[in-house]
Amino acid sequence: MVALRLVAPGTQLREGLDRILQARMGALIVVGDGPDVLSVCSGGFLLDAEFTPQRLSELAKMDGAIILAADTSRVARANVHLVPDPNVPTSETGTRHRTAERVGRQLDVPVITVSEDMSLVTIHRRGEKHTLEPIPRVLARADQALQILGRYKARLDAVSGSLSALEVEDLVTVRDVATVLQRAEMVRRISEEIEGYVVELGADGRLVMLQLEELVGGVEEDRRLVAKDYFHSAPDFELVNVMRELGELDDEAMLDLGSVAGVLHLPPGAGIDSALQPRGFRLLHKIPRLPEIVSDHVVGRFHNLQKIMRANIADLTEVDGVGDARARAIKEGLSRLAETSILERYV
Numbered sequence: 236m237v238a239l240r241l242v243a244p245g246t247q248l249r250e251g252l253d254r255i256l257q258a259r260m261g262a263l264i265v266v267g268d269g270p271d272v273l274s275v276c277s278g279g280f281l282l283d284a285e286f287t288p289q290r291l292s293e294l295a296k297m298d299g300a301i302i303l304a305a306d307t308s309r310v311a312r313a314n315v316h317l318v319p320d321p322n323v324p325t326s327e328t329g330t331r332h333r334t335a336e337r338v339g340r341q342l343d344v345p346v347i348t349v350s351e352d353m354s355l356v357t358i359h360r361r362g363e364k365h366t367l368e369p370i371p372r373v374l375a376r377a378d379q380a381l382q383i384l385g386r387y388k389a390r391l392d393a394v395s396g397s398l399s400a401l402e403v404e405d406l407v408t409v410r411d412v413a414t415v416l417q418r419a420e421m422v423r424r425i426s427e428e429i430e431g432y433v434v435e436l437g438a439d440g441r442l443v444m445l446q447l448e449e450l451v452g453g454v455e456e457d458r459r460l461v462a463k464d465y466f467h468s469a470p471d472f473e474l475v476n477v478m479r480e481l482g483e484l485d486d487e488a489m490l491d492l493g494s495v496a497g498v499l500h501l502p503p504g505a506g507i508d509s510a511l512q513p514r515g516f517r518l519l520h521k522i523p524r525l526p527e528i529v530s531d532h533v534v535g536r537f538h539n540l541q542k543i544m545r546a547n548i549a550d551l552t553e554v555d556g557v558g559d560a561r562a563r564a565i566k567e568g569l570s571r572l573a574e575t576s577i578l579e580r581y582v
């Protein structure tokens with residue numbers, strides 16, 4: 236991701252690469268001039284000159300590699316012969332590309348190749364290879380992904396609203412919770428893919444980023460609070476473990492609600508249709524200006540949502556951090572949420 240930002244549209248390095256492509260030339264560029272990079276350099280000459288796109292395209296006329304500073308602000312060396320470890324594996328065929336992959340694997344620095352024959356720009360780093368695509372094609376993919384994200388977000392909103400109503404009525408099952416977590420995780424994964432497109436688009440990805448932020452605003456927090464409401468805690472198993480295991484589920488497991496529910500580490504014998512009681516964190520979070528630390532205190536005092544909803548003003552004021560005004564806000568806020576959730580479910 237960091238390497239993609241270096242060559243995103245709007246950067247000087249991308250302008251220099253575009254100039255090399257337009258001139259139908261090839262190039263081998265290493266972004267980094269530390270001692271490890273210099274240890275595989277042979278020959279060439281020291282420049283230490285300010286980086287400009289024009290200077291990069293002129294230096295590309297020579298056969299050797301170009302060494303840039305890690306922040307691409309300066310050209311350190313040019314016409315360099317790179318001598319990486321020949322035992323480093325490579326799947327490339329051309330000399331330039333084989334060298335690039337080996338250096339990227341050996342030194343963990345971005346190595347950029349410009350193919351003279353194919354007019355392609357490729358980045359090698361940590362054994363991964365990414366070929367830059369034309370901006371219109373990336374925009375088309377991002378637009379398609381946004382449309383898919385919109386449909387998944389609409390479905391997430393529906394199942395999330397249904398869960399709120401079921402929580403108020405104390406009718407929640409493992410299936411309901413797993414469905415919300417499944418949809419929220421799918422939305423997160425699609426948004427992560429779109430973020431990659433935004434990075435690759437650079438200055439051209441501003442509108443895509445605005446649409447993405449509008450679609451996924453609050454999803455990550457809601458996903459975390461659903462897990463916080465239902466997971467079975469243990470001394471060696473906390474909320475962070477739930478979020479990590481959910482993120483590590485493969486695509487096939489994500490389609491299985493039983494596998495999704497498994498990340499909550501529910502008590503033995505809890506089936507997909509077993510009843511669950513929410514602690515109440517998610518609905519308390521919907522009350523304006525109620526800090527999460529206060530929500531934690533409320534849940535710690537009453538243990539589950541139904542008891543919190545039955546508590547009167549006097550009971551709530553006994554909670555640390557809850558005065559008369561905040562107690563009324565909690566009571567009235569939960570009443571409004573209950574009424575709204577049930578109306579949305581049955582009307």
